[in-house]
Amino acid sequence: MLDKINSLKTEIEGLTAANLDEVEVLRIKYLSKKGLVPALMNDFRSVPADQKRTVGQAINDLKTMATDKINGLREALSSAADDFSGVDLTRTPSPVKLGTRHPLSIVREEIVSIFRRLGFNIAEGPEIEDDWHVFSALNFAEDHPARDMQDTFFINRTPDVLLRTHTSSVQSRVMETTQPPIRIICPGRVYRNEAISARAHCFFHQVEALYVDKDVTFADLRQTLLYFAREMFGSDTKIRLRPSFFPFTEPSAEMDISCNLCGGKGCSFCKHTGWVEILGCGMVDPNVLDACGIDSKVYSGFALGMGVERITNLKYQVKDLRMFSENDTRFLEEFTAAH
Numbered sequence: 001m002l003d004k005i006n007s008l009k010t011e012i013e014g015l016t017a018a019n020l021d022e023v024e025v026l027r028i029k030y031l032s033k034k035g036l037v038p039a040l041m042n043d044f045r046s047v048p049a050d051q052k053r054t055v056g057q058a059i060n061d062l063k064t065m066a067t068d069k070i071n072g073l074r075e076a077l078s079s080a081a082d083d084f085s086g087v088d089l090t091r092t093p094s095p096v097k098l099g100t101r102h103p104l105s106i107v108r109e110e111i112v113s114i115f116r117r118l119g120f121n122i123a124e125g126p127e128i129e130d131d132w133h134v135f136s137a138l139n140f141a142e143d144h145p146a147r148d149m150q151d152t153f154f155i156n157r158t159p160d161v162l163l164r165t166h167t168s169s170v171q172s173r174v175m176e177t178t179q180p181p182i183r184i185i186c187p188g189r190v191y192r193n194e195a196i197s198a199r200a201h202c203f204f205h206q207v208e209a210l211y212v213d214k215d216v217t218f219a220d221l222r223q224t225l226l227y228f229a230r231e232m233f234g235s236d237t238k239i240r241l242r243p244s245f246f247p248f249t250e251p252s253a254e255m256d257i258s259c260n261l262c263g264g265k266g267c268s269f270c271k272h273t274g275w276v277e278i279l280g281c282g283m284v285d286p287n288v289l290d291a292c293g294i295d296s297k298v299y300s301g302f303a304l305g306m307g308v309e310r311i312t313n314l315k316y317q318v319k320d321l322r323m324f325s326e327n328d329t330r331f332l333e334e335f336t337a338a339h
């Protein structure tokens with residue numbers, strides 16, 4: 001019995017542990033209720049009476065020694081955890097990664113804030129729309145190609161449910177429910193059934209503006225556009241309007257700005273023309289006003305619409321449209337300084 005006690009003693013004296021978990025394993029092995037040291041008490045019962053004193057004493061000593069040893073191991077490891085020697089407390093901590101605003105959000109907010117300074121208010125409409133608000137109310141002829149399946153995502157044919165292909169649908173919704181003066185700016189996502197490539201995507205973003213009141217003229221439109229272009233791209237920016245066609249405006253125009261990369265001298269970005277196209281606009285067609293319940297004999301208005309991706313590309317030269325929806329943080333972090 002004494003031999004057994006002594007060999008356990010030597011074993012325990014030699015114990016080591018690398019971490020607190022290992023100390024716990026040792027405590028369970030030697031000191032817990034079913035551990036090796038308490039187990040000696042079972043053998044103790046069969047020790048002859050004349051040896052009980054010596055053996056009992058030895059077991060008690062072993063128990064004290066084992067408890068001290070294991071507590072000692074635990075303390076050594078816990079104090080090591082609080083030991084900062086060898087750690088440079090003056091070192092700059094690793095930076096906490098903050099999220100960044102998406103480039104499209106940054107640009108959208110910039111566009112919106114320019115128009116807000118002119119007294120326009122934000123208006124929003126649903127992305128899931130119907131034919132009336134996206135096409136018919138906006139004077140699209142029954143057989144207009146934009147209604148085609150190839151362009152529009154139809155959810156249902158009858159009754160017609162579709163994904164809006166432009167934010168001009170917000171125009172018709174607001175005009176239906178509000179009498180002039182109307183001055184709204186409508187940011188939002190739009191959908192078109194296009195094959196995804198570097199230059200086209202099946203969804204993108206637009207901002208639409210609409211101003212309807214008495215005596216609104218093309219001169220008001222032109223001055224608004226000039227103000228917008230200069231606020232957005234710098235005070236040296238020039239604009240030019242080219243005649244164009246949209247079903248919902250008459251006359252219609254497309255606006256170019258002097259290329260902000262080469263300052264209008266001509267570069268590969270502007271295809272050596274010195275100009276880049278940025279938006280469509282025009283005077284609201286009287287048919288649209290009437291369709292939406294606004295008297296076209298009393299009121300007139302202008303509208304304009306632009307692609308947010310397009311403006312963002314002009315500002316930041318993002319070459320591939322797909323970057324905007326891939327959520328690659330290496331790309332998104334490029335815009336940390338932009339806001």
Ligand code: DAH
Nearest residue numbers: 166168280281282303304305
């Ligand atoms: N809705 C047109 C598009 O998606 C953009 C546009 C052009 C909007 C002219 C307008 C406008 O309000 O007057 O291409």
